[in-house]
Amino acid sequence: MNGVLSISTVLNFGSAGLIVLGLYIVFTQKNLIKMVIGIDLAETGVNVLLVSTGYIKGNTAPIFSKTGLQVSSMVDPVPQALVLTSIVIGFGVSALALAMIIKLYEKTGTLDTSKIRGLKW
Amino acid sequence: MRKVISFLLLAGFVFYFATLTGGLIIPDSSADRNSVGLDILSRSAGETGSANAVTSVVVLYRGFDTLGEVTVLFLAALGVSVFMKSTGEKRKKVLDQSFILKTGSRLLFPLMFLFGMYIIAHGHLSPGGGFPGGVIIATGFFVILLTSESVNFNKTLMSVLEGLAGLSFIGLGVVGLLGPGNSFLQNFLPLGEFNTVFSAGIIPLIYAVVGIKVGAELSSVVYAMKESK
Amino acid sequence: MVNPILLIIVPLGTAFLISLTASFLKNSTKYLALLAMIANVWVSIKLLPAVMQHPINVVIAGVKPPLGINLFVGPLGAVFSILISAAGLLILLYSFKYIEGDSQHKYYTLFLLLITGSHGMILTGDVFNLFVFFEILAISSYILVGYEGKRNGLEAAVKYLILGSIGSILILVAVALIYQEAGTLNMADLADKFGMIDPSKRLMILVFFITGMGVEAAVFPLNSWLPDAHSSAPSSISAMLSGFVIEVALIIIVKFVYSIFAMTEILGFLSLVAVITLLVGEFAAYKQSNIKRVLAYSSIGQIGLILFAMSLNSTDGLNAGLMQIINHTASKSILFLVAGFLIVRTGSYQISDYRGIAKKMPVSAFFFVVGVLSLLGVPPFFGFFSKLSVVMAALHTGSVFNTVMVFLVLLGTIIESIYFLRIIQIMYNREGDVGSVKEAPFLPLLAIAAFTVVILAGFLVLPQITGYTGSVASEIVRKMQMAQVF
Numbered sequence: 001m002n003g004v005l006s007i008s009t010v011l012n013f014g015s016a017g018l019i020v021l022g023l024y025i026v027f028t029q030k031n032l033i034k035m036v037i038g039i040d041l042a043e044t045g046v047n048v049l050l051v052s053t054g055y056i057k058g059n060t061a062p063i064f065s066k067t068g069l070q071v072s073s074m075v076d077p078v079p080q081a082l083v084l085t086s087i088v089i090g091f092g093v094s095a096l097a098l099a100m101i102i103k104l105y106e107k108t109g110t111l112d113t114s115k116i117r118g119l120k121w
Numbered sequence: 122m123r124k125v126i127s128f129l130l131l132a133g134f135v136f137y138f139a140t141l142t143g144g145l146i147i148p149d150s151s152a153d154r155n156s157v158g159l160d161i162l163s164r165s166a167g168e169t170g171s172a173n174a175v176t177s178v179v180v181l182y183r184g185f186d187t188l189g190e191v192t193v194l195f196l197a198a199l200g201v202s203v204f205m206k207s208t209g210e211k212r213k214k215v216l217d218q219s220f221i222l223k224t225g226s227r228l229l230f231p232l233m234f235l236f237g238m239y240i241i242a243h244g245h246l247s248p249g250g251g252f253p254g255g256v257i258i259a260t261g262f263f264v265i266l267l268t269s270e271s272v273n274f275n276k277t278l279m280s281v282l283e284g285l286a287g288l289s290f291i292g293l294g295v296v297g298l299l300g301p302g303n304s305f306l307q308n309f310l311p312l313g314e315f316n317t318v319f320s321a322g323i324i325p326l327i328y329a330v331v332g333i334k335v336g337a338e339l340s341s342v343v344y345a346m347k348e349s350k
Numbered sequence: 351m352v353n354p355i356l357l358i359i360v361p362l363g364t365a366f367l368i369s370l371t372a373s374f375l376k377n378s379t380k381y382l383a384l385l386a387m388i389a390n391v392w393v394s395i396k397l398l399p400a401v402m403q404h405p406i407n408v409v410i411a412g413v414k415p416p417l418g419i420n421l422f423v424g425p426l427g428a429v430f431s432i433l434i435s436a437a438g439l440l441i442l443l444y445s446f447k448y449i450e451g452d453s454q455h456k457y458y459t460l461f462l463l464l465i466t467g468s469h470g471m472i473l474t475g476d477v478f479n480l481f482v483f484f485e486i487l488a489i490s491s492y493i494l495v496g497y498e499g500k501r502n503g504l505e506a507a508v509k510y511l512i513l514g515s516i517g518s519i520l521i522l523v524a525v526a527l528i529y530q531e532a533g534t535l536n537m538a539d540l541a542d543k544f545g546m547i548d549p550s551k552r553l554m555i556l557v558f559f560i561t562g563m564g565v566e567a568a569v570f571p572l573n574s575w576l577p578d579a580h581s582s583a584p585s586s587i588s589a590m591l592s593g594f595v596i597e598v599a600l601i602i603i604v605k606f607v608y609s610i611f612a613m614t615e616i617l618g619f620l621s622l623v624a625v626i627t628l629l630v631g632e633f634a635a636y637k638q639s640n641i642k643r644v645l646a647y648s649s650i651g652q653i654g655l656i657l658f659a660m661s662l663n664s665t666d667g668l669n670a671g672l673m674q675i676i677n678h679t680a681s682k683s684i685l686f687l688v689a690g691f692l693i694v695r696t697g698s699y700q701i702s703d704y705r706g707i708a709k710k711m712p713v714s715a716f717f718f719v720v721g722v723l724s725l726l727g728v729p730p731f732f733g734f735f736s737k738l739s740v741v742m743a744a745l746h747t748g749s750v751f752n753t754v755m756v757f758l759v760l761l762g763t764i765i766e767s768i769y770f771l772r773i774i775q776i777m778y779n780r781e782g783d784v785g786s787v788k789e790a791p792f793l794p795l796l797a798i799a800a801f802t803v804v805i806l807a808g809f810l811v812l813p814q815i816t817g818y819t820g821s822v823a824s825e826i827v828r829k830m831q832m833a834q835v836f
Contacts, residue, residue: 007147008146008147011147016134019519019523020131020132020134022519023127023131023516023519024127024128024131026512026516027127028124028127032508035512036512039512039515039516039519042516042519043515043519043522046519046522046523046526049523049526050522050525050526050529052147053526053529053530054158055147056147056148056149056150056151056153056154057147057148057149057150058150059150059151061248062162062165062173062174062175063172063173063174063175063246063247063248064166064172064173064174065172065246065247071151071159071162071163072150072151072152073151074151074162074174076154076156076158076159076162077158077161077162077165077174077175077177077178078156078157078158078161078178078182078183078529078535079158079526079529080175080178081175081178081179081182081183081186082183082186082478082525082529084175084179084190084252085179085183085186085187085189085190085478085482086522088190088193088194088252089190089193089482089485089518091194091197092193092194092196092197092489093197093485093489093511093515093518095197095201095342096196096197096200096201096489096492096493096511097508097511097512097515099200099201099204099205099345099346100200100204100492100496100504100507100508100511101508102204102205102346103204103205103496103499103504104501104504104505104508107500107501107504108501108505146530154533155533156529156533156534157416157417157533157534157535157536157539158533160417161417164417181411181413182411182413182417182418182419183418183419183478183479184410184411184419185410185411185419185479186419186478186479186482188362189470189479189482189483189485189486190482192362192365192463192466192486193482193485193486193489195365195366195369195463196460196463196486196489196490196493197489199369199456199459199460199493200489200492200493202456203453203456203460203493203496203497203499204493204496204499204504277373280369280370280372280373281370281373283366283369283370284366284367284368284369284370284371285366285370287362287363287365287366287369288363288366288367288370291359291362291363291366294359295359297411297412298353298355304409304410304411304412305355305359305408305410305411306410306411306412307411307412308411308412
């Protein structure tokens with residue numbers, strides 16, 4: 001598409017923006033669940049960054065679904081594999097985080113980090 | 122105060138990244154890009170027999186990463202089970218689900234299960250593979266768990282499946298170790314005919330194992346969360 | 351020749367096996383873990399002489415690097431593998447009598463996965479694979495910190511998880527930039543190509559990587575999670591975390607700075623950070639009254655010392671840092687493991703409640719003293735030689751900056767001695783009465799004794815040890831190369 005936004009601007013600012021937004025939430029929010037959401041956002045941002053390192057302008061998915069498809073018309077498959085792994089890992093960490101936070105809530109009755117001050121934050 | 126400092130720090134980073142260092146640069150064509158991935162792409166069909174190059178990367182070229190990923194999922198499920206022990210007591214009866222919801226979900230479950238298996242089995246031919254397939258199967262379980270109060274969910278079966286699937290992955294790898302190439306996770310089965318289901322050596326096998334593991338793990342995570350408060 | 355990949359797949363496979371057999375083996379699964387650790391120790395010992403000649407490259411999936419993933423085992427890999435396996439085995443034995451309860455198999459599974467992650471990080475030759483094993487290590491430690499399910503442990507674990515996740519995100523950004531700029535993820539290949547990347551981008555990758563890994567390595571100011579995590583975890587886990595997990599993360603940073611990124615310009619900044627870490631750790635430890643928090647802050651101080659030695663940009667410095675790591679693994683494990691039973695027997699974390707405990711738990715107290723003296727650097731314990739080599743290496747560089755730093759290091763040691771000797775004084779106080787307290791059981795004491803043997807007898811085999819650490823140092827200083835195929 002023509003116009004002001006080229007694909008690289010979108011990817012650059014999009015991924016950096018997501019990462020920054022996510023980290024900002026983690027640094028400034030006091031609610032534990034919001035912090036987990038922030039981590040999730042930032043991780044999504046990194047995944048966008050990672051997968052876009054494989055993109056080549058105008059090329060298509062690296063699947064030889066019919067004969068005659070040329071390698072030079074395809075994008076790089078490795079970043080896609082990396083992101084697959086990263087998404088799964090991110091999911092695992094989020095699930096674990098939520099489980100721990102639920103248990104912590106049971107023990108302390110609050111999700112506010114300034115109130116859970118048994119140890120210093 | 123913390124907010125202002127964080128904001129300035131992070132905004133500075135965005136500016137630096139996107140402008141001064143040029144950030145990501147998207148190449149115009151394959152010729153402009155020099156990377157390991159494109160080298161793999163040119164050999165993938167011949168070496169592995171898999172039509173889907175991403176699958177061949179995930180299972181073969183970077184199969185060790187996939188083993189690690191499967192382990193991370195295993196860890197997450199284990200961690201959830203450590204922290205969410207079943208409270209034991211029977212929960213108060215939830216709102217009686219409507220008839221449509223209950224029968225609908227029971228109809229849906231076998232379809233989802235089948236669809237999940239289809240995605241797993243065709244991982245080397247079309248986008249998908251073990252992970253999305255396993256997730257779909259687990260979502261099938263999820264639907265049932267959410268709409269019925271009591272489900273015969275066998276936790277022991279799930280942990281046996283997980284352990285067994287994990288061991289099979291390693292086992293498939295060890296076969297490669299003992300074989301001619303002396304290399305863990307080497308592709309030792311014949312490559313078969315390109316673009317059919319029975320091709321690409323051990324790739325469908327590994328993805329099947331992965332699919333079972335993912336399905337079992339996610340289902341037990343959801344079950345554990347449901348069973349505690 | 352034994353295949354180094356066993357160091358990773360044996361603990362991993364055993365972890366899956368435990369999960370499989372847990373329902374009928376129940377608590378006997380700990381013997382499976384024992385077998386796995388013994389196997390690991392055996393493999394790592396056999397590996398050591400083999401890699402001294404030239405590093406081994408293990409090809410995975412039949413695909414040669416840089417297209418595929420490989421394991422790169424040089425002296426660094428072998429020495430650290432022995433460290434991890436041996437410490438792991440001893441701490442496992444300690445855990446047999448320390449960990450109680452019904453679901454023990456979960457503990458042993460997590461334990462083995464922590465070991466898997468550590469070995470994986472050290473042995474891998476691929477950057478993204480490093481990230482994956484880093485996650486395995488990190489997640490198992492998050493769960494283990496909160497394992498007891500108590501409120502303090504949970505809070506510490508959540509905080510550790512959040513900070514650790516930020517670290518992971520930063521590392522991933524570095525990996526994405528690496529792939530973007532160099533088109534490869536293989537470490538040796540990257541070492542080759544890194545010099546050709548734009549300098550500003552190189553700096554960015556370096557900063558992201560060090561900051562991300564630095565969270566796990568507990569350098570200032572990223573270490574706010576450590577005092578809580580190491581003090582609230584079960585003591586066997588505190589020993590693992592302080593004993594080798596943070597050191598593994600630290601050595602990865604050092605390895606990258608020297609042999610892959612080859613950006614030794616950052617070392618001046620790192621040595622400043624190191625000394626700040628050292629002083630902050632020791633000063634904070636001085637003020638603590640909870641024994642595990644003292645030990646945790648002391649670990650921060652020690653990491654500062656090790657990093658200082660390693661940022662001197664000399665083989666002597668690296669050598670000294672490695673010896674200091676060995677000393678810390680042995681001593682800190684002793685201290686945490688003894689503390690474990692002090693807490694169990696008296697029911698208290700407060701040092702003031704241990705007044706006179708040496709009468710009732712003489713063996714534990716003795717081991718504690720040995721651990722402290724080695725940590726402080728008193729001859730003829732191993733710690734003396736390691737700290738001496740750090741000071742000598744720093745003075746040899748001849749720079750004024752480093753000489754000033756040496757004074758600050760010695761200041762840190764003085765503070766260390768004050769608070770540690772204070773603890774010992776309380777423990778041996780004649781008037782104290784801790785009530786009816788029994789000594790720790792035999793098996794844990796045996797495990798602790800094994801660590802003390804290393805400290806006491808270390809100086810006897812000093813030349814051999816310096817031979818090995820010297821090879822590791824030379825490997826780090828050289829640019830990483832593609833090694834001969836296994």
